[in-house]
Structures are given as C-alpha cells and as structure tokens.
Amino acid sequence: MARVALDHLSVRFGTVAAVDDISIAFEQGEFIVLLGPSGCGKTTTLRCIAGLEQPTSGQIFFDQDEVSHLPPRVRQVAMVFQFVSLYPHLRVRDNIAFPLRARGEGRAEIERKIAWMTKIFDLGDILHRRPGTLPPGARQKAALARAVVREPRVLLLDEPLSAIDEQFREEMRWELRHLQKELGMTTVHVTHDQREAMSLADRVVLMRAGKIVQAGTPRELFDDPVDEFAAHFIGSPSVNLIDAAFTEDGVALGEAGVPIRLPERHLEALRRSGLRRGRIGIRPHSLTPASQGDHAAVPVERPIAYSVGRERFLDFELSGQVWRGVLPADAGISLPERMHLDPARIFYFTPEGVRLPVA
C-alpha cells in the first residue's frame, strides 16, 4: 500500500483541460472519494493514477517512486470499472487468478489466494460460473476480488456501484468499507453520488471543471463548504439558497426583502467584506418552526408537508423559490406560519459564490 501524491497534474485533450493543475496527496490506507458532476475531471484523474491516461504536465508519485509515465502493467495498481471488465470467456476463479498468472505466480500460491478471496467475498457459489451468467452485483463483487487479490499499491474504483441496484449497493458499500479498513488499502473511488461519497470516504475531494474545489472529511464539506457550489453539491436534501441584501442589522432575503436579524459577529463579518449584496444558504435541517417574536424567521407561503420515513419536511415558497425545512416528528397537523433560520448555520456567499468567513 502506498501514499499517492499528485503534483501539479494537468491533462489536456486538445484545448480542453480535463484536469487543471491539481496537487494533492492521499495518505497510505486512506479511503479517498473523488466527487463531482460529470466532466469535472475525476475519472481522468483516476485514469492518470492507473496509467491509462498520460498527464500533459505534472507528476504522480507512489511513495517515493515517480510513476507519471509508466505503463499501467508495471504500476501495481488495481481497478474496478463501472461496467464490464471481467473477462467474459473466463470463469470467476480464472478471472481472479488472471492478474496472478500475468505476474507468473506459482500454482499453489494462486490457489491459496483464490481461497482467501472466496472467503472474504463469499464467492463459493459463483466461483465456477462465467460473468455473463451473473447479476451485476455478483459481477462487481468478483471484479473487486480480482482487484484486491493482487494486493495492489493503490485500489482504484471507477463508479463500481452505479450499475448495481439500490439494495445491493448499500450492502456492497458496507462490505467495501470493511474490506478497505481490514486490508488498509489506499483506495481512490470515483463517484458523482454525494451520498455514496459521504458514506464511504475518509476524505472527499470535490472537483469541478478540472480543479479541486474542496478536500476534507465528509463532515467538513457538509458543515464548512468553501463556496456555493460545494454547499449545493453536498447534502441531501440540498441547501436552500437565496439572493440577499446585507443591511445594518442583518440581511434582507429575496425580492420581498424579508428581514433577518443577525448576531453582531456575523454583521461584522459582512461589514468587513464591504459588500451590499450577496447570497445566503441554509441547510433544511437548520430551518425549523419559529417561535413567537423570532427575529430570524421567514414567512411560510403555499406550504406542503410530507414525510420521508421518520423525517418530516416542509416545502414552501419564499420570494419565488422553493425552500425546504424540517418539522419535528411529533408536530401536529397545523403547519407553522414562520420558519426559523439558525443564524450559526447560515452560509454567506459573495455574488460570485465565494463563501464569506464568519469568525
């Protein structure tokens, strides 16, 4: 297992920079998730680490070894692809044995490792079947076994769970996480699904347009997004956003200018920015029914309340936008007329979407 470092890595296809000068290091044994919308460069970054893509500039290190331009087969990485990558003409056991045979390992050693994988992934039933006869979930399990069996320096996962149905995906996530911890594999996982990222990662690397927007623990990304994009991309249900005017004693939301009174240290931060206008964001879970005389509350218009499992949500209109808040599980039928914004949880953004720090 290796520490992986990317140093000013860029990949250009023609004039398009798919990966644009990124530098980051993944520690040994860390579970990294590269997250972002499609076309953000996460898969290209992964393919660079694998050696399937050549960096235009910059370097890639596994521990002390520079591997930037080495061919994939000498990098000792393993990869699981989104769709078919098992060899269709080989039985599952021969698929697992493939990387070992390619390396010229002995028969006894191969048998021992197949037995090991069979135990870990519970492959007993499918060991002698061909990939074409297996459901997608079992196929990915076998693909994962083939990747892990060679004890790679880095395990690369390219949306391996996206083609699997929801229920089995949850199970696979759990298994993947256990396995990764047990074997201490440095793992780089690519996904566009923020829930998957949050549930798997030690550290999430959020990317956009070939650049890293933010890298941190799932908690950090959720609680402390660096900009509006990060705030919007992470969290489900997603953050409520609205244009705001920064006033003497708070903010005025939307065209209607709904006034919100803010604590002094927030006002100070806003004054320091020198801005008159910007945007604010607040996550639905920080938007709760307001009590009488609340100065940090917004009116509820055209409300719809609904439950998702044990959680109750309230969707309502604020200045032409749909906002979402939460209701206590034991709330009665009558809906609140105003919803309270937890000031400590408000994100302030410049009109360009950069987060304004509040000390």
Place this chain on the structure above:
Amino acid sequence: MRQAIPASRATAHAVPKAISDRTICGLFMAPALAILILMVAYPFISLLYYSTLNFSILNPAKGSEFIGLENYTRLLSRESVWERFVFTGQFVLATVVVQFCVGVAVAYAFQRNFRGRDLLFTIAMLPMMLCPIVVGFLWRYMFNSEWGVVNYLVTLLGFVKIDWLGVPGNALWAVVIADAWMWTPFVILLATAAFRGIPTDINEAAEIDGASPFFRFTRVTLPMSMPILLIAFLLRLIDAFKQSDLFFAMTGGGPGSDTETVAFRLGKIAFSHFYTGQASAFAVIMLVIIIGLSLIFVRLLTQQGRQD
C-alpha cells in the same frame, strides 16, 4: 343497388377469413421456395441420380445405364484419386495456416493507431477483390523461372534460379503463396472485426492486471475473438478445398497431373472427359467432405456459445 352495398361489405369481411394465416404464410414463402427447389434441390437430387449412372452428356443418344455405386467404388479404388486428396490436403493445410498466421498478426498490428493506417488497410484489402484467374496468371508470370520477378529477387540474394512451377513440390508452395496473397486480406478483415469487438474496458483491465502484450494477446484477445476466427477458418478451409482456378492458371495441373487438386480433377472428369456419371459421384464425395468439415465447426461454435 341498396342491397348490393351490404352484400359487397359482407364479401369484404369474408375474404380475409377465407384465407388462413397459414395459407398467407405459405403464399409469401412460395416464390422463395420455388427458387430454392429449382436452384438447389433439383440439381442436388439430379446430381445424386446421375452419380449412379454410366452416362456421358456428350453421348446422350447412347443412353444411360444404372450401375448403382460403381462410380463411387471405381473412383475410390483408384490410387490417382487418393493422391489428389492427399495433394489437396497438403495445399489446404499450408495455405490456411499461412493465411491465419499472417492475417491475425497483421490485423493485430492494425489495432495500433498510426499515420496512414486506414489507407494502408484499404490497400491491403485489394488482392481479395481481384478475379482468381487474373491472380493466377499474374503469379504465373512472376514465378516464371527464366524472367519472373521472383527468380530475379532470388538471384539478387545470391541463390540459383528455382524452377517454381515445373517441380510438384515447388509448385505447391508457389500456389500457396499466390492463394495466401489473395486471401490473407479476408482473414485480416475478419480478425480486425473480431479484435475491434473487444470492449476497451477489457483491454484496459488486462493492462492494469499486469498482463504483458503477449499474455494479453493469448489470454484475452485470441479467446475473445475465437467465434469470428472460427467462422473465418471454416470459410477459408472450404474455399481452399475447392481451389482450382489458381492451379489452372499457374500450372495447368502439371507437370503431368501432379498439381491437380480434387476440384481441378473433378472439372477435368466432367468437362474434358465428359464422364458425367463419374463426375457426379466425385462431386457428391466432395460435398460430403465439406459438409463434414462444416459440421465440426458448427459444433465448435455452439460449444463456444454455450460457455458464455
């Protein structure tokens, strides 16, 4: 008039019911069936029939005499006929092996991206599109022992001139070269199609799994291309077995009749000697061999299919 209208309606409804689906099916298939019977079934049955007769089409007035399987026994007891089968077997084996070794290798080389690849590929396909008899004469002149370009190259390399077409052993290889030149493109074409059918992910997975190019070729590329390559192999095998044009143009079957293939001999019996009955029996024997070969390959293909 008033009563005529409902009456015509009634018939309009009745007509489709009068013809059942089966009949319509039959009617649609009838033209194709008629052509098939006329072009395949009738000739085949008459072939079987003539193969049991002592009959020459040059002398129909003499009539035909039913002699049972005598045509077959007479053919198969003749050593010169067996020699033709052995010679044809040698030719088929040599030419198909050469075509596949060269064809698969070239197709694999064409997998890589290089400048002018598509143009080169198109040029490589050309020999296959020529008329076999033309190819035969081209190579006959190139193999001419006195002034042919092949012997010119041989002397350039410092060897003595070779009598390519006058010695049976040499002539076999000369025709193998000509046949392989003409038909290797077909193998290239099908092998290329087979290789391109392998998903990129599979090749990338193999590369990441640490497979060397050779390991990848033998363990992934070839096995995954097998169904198409098997079909190409069968087609080339049958075609090579039927080869006679190239021998006709290059050696005329000579010296003596040493370079006559089975098909060549069949042509001679049928259209030089006009032993129509015997030629029919000979054709039936060839047909049985070809069908036998095909069955082996169909079996192999279905086995492959079952594995997936």
